[in-house]
Amino acid sequence: MNAYLPHSDQDRAQMLAAVGATSVDDLFAALPESLRVAGLALPPGLTEAETRDHLQLLADENKLWGHSSFVGAGFYRHHVPAAVRAMIGRSEFATSYTPYQAEVSQGTLAHIFEFQTAVCELTGLDVANASLWDGPSAAAEAAFLALRATGRDRIALSGALHPETNQVISTYAAGPGFSITPLPVDETSGQTPPPLSGPPSDTGVVVLQQPNFFGVVEDTAAWAKAAHQAGALLVVVQNPVTLGVLEAPGVLGADIAVGDVQPLGNGLNFGGPSAGYMACRGSLLRQLPGRLVGRTVDAEGRTCYTLTLQAREQHIRRAKATSNICSNQALNALAATVYLALLGPVGLRELGSLCLQRAHALQERLEALPGVTAAFSGPFFHEFTLRLPFPANEFRRRLREQGVDPGIPLGRWFLEKDRELLVAVTEVNSPTGLDRYVEAAGRALTEGVAA
Amino acid sequence: MTPGLNEPHASRPAADEACLEPVRRGIDPLVFEQSRPGHRGLDLPPAGVPEAPLPRLLPGVALRAQPPRLPELSEPEVVRHYTRLSHLNHSVDLGIYPLGSCTMKHNPKLNDELAALPGFAELHPYQEEDEVQGMLRLMWELEQALCEITGMLRVSLQPSAGAHGELVGILMIRAFHRRNGDAQRDTILVPDSAHGTNLASATLGGYKIVELPSSDRGLIDVTRLRQSLNERTAGLMLTNPNTLGLFEEDICRITSLVHQAGGLVYYDGANLNAILGRCRPGDMGLDVVHLNLHKTFSTPHGGGGPGAGPVAVGPALEPFLPLPLVQQRAGAFRLDDDRPLSIGRVKGFYGNIAVAVRAYAYILRMGGEGLRQASGDAVLNANYLRTRLHHLYHVPFDRTCMHEFVAAALKQKARGVLARDIAKRVLDFGMHAPTVYFPLIVPEALMIEPTESESLESLDAFVEVMRRVDAESIEAPEVVREAPHSTPVRRPDETRAARRPVLRWEPDIA
Structure with a gap:
């Protein structure tokens, strides 16, 4: 008896008869004898109440700081509105798959389209995708996008990037063997000053964080100029919560903006999940990784939404895809969209x-x-x-x-x-x-x- | 508020007009289209500290000139909008979701409640380790359970999704060969039935791909494999059971051949639900395994995420696992960053922990015996559907399957009805469609994975719908070709979407 498994023994017997097998074990006859295990060395299943008690005990072992914490460094303690929790908790959003069948996924497709719009508005750039895994992996994907677009293989990283963003980009770069140049931080101002001579001439991309890891606001416009003079693209990793006050990276000359939407309506959860966002200039659209939702009409001419430009993606292009990413972080992106709709x-x-x-x-x-x-x-x-x-x-x-x-x-x-x-x-x-x-x-x- | 922004949108009818219009199916106007200046859904406190003018604190060029055109709505307006949108989705909580390869099983409600406990949900990743011992213990115990289930040695919870886990596996294989002075190994072998992510992940990891054709039994052709192995081979990626729902019976020979050639073997855990408590990848000789917590371990898919793709390894790859790992000493837990051979990080912090909490709760609830029963029921359900449907739909590899099977709509195609059409027609009956056109090696593929969560009545109802659609393909093929008819919208014009991409709302597009 297991509450998650609907069959009674009678059901199983009836189905086995229909299949022509005498036992469920018969169905596993293709498994070589030497591989079969009689079971798993895991404790017997608990009831719902017991499971709850067990996890409550673990939760109680952790210290909660509430509003007496001043720890940030990438994940920030903002108020998450009850309406955000209620909307992302709706099981129609939470228990659906990637919207492959558009006709029964318009809820998900429409909110992703809204997310793409909100990200374009925040960043001042032309197109945005449906979200990526998180901020640091989005930064790595952005650097790769820029190298595809420029045909170069050197990444210049600000020394004032979050160290974990730096590490993620370095981990990704090891695969294709891209080179990395660190850009030093001015120890007085805490900014990454653009070098007078520009980044090395084979640099395809400069990655800057805004505000940077030390909290300091960088000069995006100066970096855009320096990067473009060297024939490189500028990626800005920006905390989106700053974008009601700080100028949009696209307006300041950034080619790609990425970041983590955790501060927008997503809880801390010991570091995950959240979602990465990515926006870029329209000219880079075909190089953009991740899902994209487009607006179109249905067979009766009504406005509707669908996944589009999938020729960039792994399930069509396989080895030639712009990225291996297949999911996005739809529910976390939804939290950000609802949050922004509430805030305005x-x-x-x-x-x-x-x-x-x-x-x-x-x-x-x-x-x-x-x-x-x-x-x-x-x-x-x-x-x-x-x-x-x-x-x-x-x-x-x-x-x-x-x-x-x-x-x-x-x-x-x-x-x-x-x-x-x-x-x-x-x-x-x-x-x-x-x-x-x-x-x-x-x-x-x-x-x-x-x- | 800058004048000109967020002005009432022309597409919204005036109030009296709206009242007179009958209710229509279709989509609520976008949140941007419902915006009204001055509406607001969230209150903020006053600063309560001495304030300086912004231009004194920040350089003028850094200050935003034009505000973003975000919508302006009150809380009730926002809640109604997203609730209405939610009604347009099919979901596991509404009905069967037999999407092959996706394991759309029931998402227990308890899991969500537990992940939301403040003692987990409100932890900052940079709290001191002595304050998060319960959290680290949970991560450790989940790792131990996943090791037992997979027969592997250690697990990293860091990857965000299956494809992310694949990238981690590939980068570890690469690091392993470099460490052994074997940098010339530049090729990954992938069966032609593989998930597209396998090839994309290996490419992203810097490898060339060699595709292996399947045998006439739908399995890896061991002779062809042997011929393809050489000193350039870094590894083989496979899933078992494979995407045809068939168990790779020669798996031990396959792994030992790859090992003899100096390569490693990667296990795509997308199909692990078939073998829970029956056999284990570690015993098959696999070197690295990713798990999809959002498939096998019942966490919600969220309309495309968040999932979680932990990676499990055997001894060969243990030193290369991503940073950090949870370590236990004398009953205390800590995060170990001091691992010189590690490939590094692939995301911020430690993984999608709220997803891990749900998976942990599921494993506790099921226990070892429950997980074994789950795989048994999943396999029974798939075989039941196969047996009830194979007279109507061609099944190219028609023998006992594992958790899913692949049919080919060849008879229906001859009547002018494609797999795509069948999928769309199924939607009309309040059910989700099977996966279509995958795996690529089966023409007009309908890939059906019921999971263990479906009752006999639910399976019979699905069979009835599939029978009816088949009958319609003879009697009224246009009904199927033009389906769906009863969904919130009908088929989208994909060509228009791709040729003239509209990827964001603008005030003037509607």
Whole structure:
């Protein structure tokens, strides 16, 4: 008896008779004797209530920071509206497959078309796909797209990319053997300055993050000019939540924009799932990886939507496809679309401004504490890097004891940056929460002086 | 608000006109078309801190000149729009979804509830390890269960989907050969019945592809395989049972031949549902296996994601697994990044963890015996459908199948009705269609995978529909050729969509 399996023993007997077999095991006769196993060494199945209790115990072992956390670095703690959860929880969206049969998938196709539109609007670029696996893998796909378009095989990576984005691009590049050139970061401003002589002449693509990993806003326009002078394309990896306030990468000259839509209505979930977005200039359309939904009409002339330009994709082109990607992250993209529909253009600008103002207020107050300085002088959005008078790991430990998770120490990725802490502020970090942070930091720093 | 944006759209009828129009089938206007200036669906608090003007904080050129044309709607408007859209979808919760190769089984509701527990859902990936021991324990225990199910040594939960897992497998095979000074191995062998992703992933990984023709029994031709193996062979990618739903009976000889030639063997786990608790890829000699948690382990497909494609390996490839791996010592868990031979990362953080939580709950709920029963029922259901349908639809490899079988609509084609038409006609009866035109080696293919979730009554209803469509192909072929008739929209004009691509809404396109 198993609640997920409908057949009774009687049903099975009736079906076996129809098939002409005497037992279910008979149906596995093609398996060589030597391979057959009698069963799996797994515990017996649990009831629903038992399973729930078991997972609740595991969940209870984890610490929840709620709005006392200032940890970002790629995944951000924003409020996820109840309406977003309710819409992505609808089983018509959640329990359907990729919309291969358009006639019974218009719900999914229409919301993907809306997502593509929203991404074009945010990025100021001409076309966007149905989403990719996440931000870092979208950045790798974007770099490959640019190399296909330019026919070159060198990727230039800003040193201020998220280290995991850098690693993902490097992992992908190992397959075809593409070369990678690191672009150094200016240690004063925290920006990646375009080199006077431009990137190496065989560079096909420059990848820049906006705001960058250290929270600093880069000069997209200057990089677009430098990349184009060298005959390369510019990929900008941008946090979409900034795009109500910051200029669209397409307007500033980027050829491809990618990023992760986690900040738009997707929860943290210990790092996944989320969705990557990708938009590019119209001239690059045929090189775009991933699913695309197009608008058309049906046999009665009514507006409808369908997967289109599939000749780029693996199930048609097989070895010659633009990518191996076959799914997108439809449900996470839907969360972003519903979120943007709730916020609207005014809400997105207000949200960005709110995060930014609170981040600047916090940074100013922390910087006023003894021994604390801003690590970089460049402009920032809602995340910034502090330099502390002692190791950031110790600072984090002391603040956690006081009920604040103050940010992520950069020593995790950069050995020499062991006194630097990356702090993210969003709309969930209330003014009272900022006060608590400053007070806790004050105490932690005094303790440091005494020791 | 910039003037000129989000103005009422001309395509929306005025209120009195709308009331007079009878309700029509079709699609709700896009969220952009329903936008009304000043509507808003989410409140934000005031900043509550001293604010500086933006141009003081950011360079002018960095500030947005034109706001994005996002829609403006209140919460009830947004909720109605997406609820209406949702009604246009077929889904597993509505009815049978016999899409071959996709394993559209029931998605238990418990799983969603558990993945949403704040103790999992609200964890940041960069919390300190001592704060996430329950999460890491779950990942560890899921890995142990997947190792037992597959007979492999270690698992990385990082890949986002099956194709992503394939890329990881290929990059590990590449790293293995380079480590052994075997960089000249530049070819991956793939059967001609393979999923398109296998070839695309191997190409993305920098390999040349050699396709192996299937034998007349629909299996890998061992003689041809032997002839194709040489010092350039990096590996073979296969799925077992294969895409025809047939078990590769010579699997042990196949893996040992590839190994003798110095290659490795990749197992595409898309069809693992057929063999749960019956046999294990590790025992077949496979070196690397990807699993589709969204197929075999019951997590929702989401209309095309998120899924999860964990990769399991044997000893040869263990050092090359992506970063990081969960390690256990003295009852404590940590994430191990210090693995010098690793291929690196293929996505941010650790994987699609909310999907992993669902799969873990499913495995606990089923237990070893339940999983074995699931594969038994899946195979029984497929054979039941095959037996009930093979008089009406040609089945090219008509013997006991595993979890799916492939029919060929050849008789129907002779009557002017194609596999595509049959699929469209099935939609009229509130059922999803089988996969069509795959695998490529079967003409007019209808690939049918009922999964273990369908009751006998549901299977009989599907048989009845397939009988009726066959009868219609004789008596009224135009009804099938013009299908579907009762779906929210009818066949889209694909040619128009591709020739004049409209890939986004613009104020003036509608």
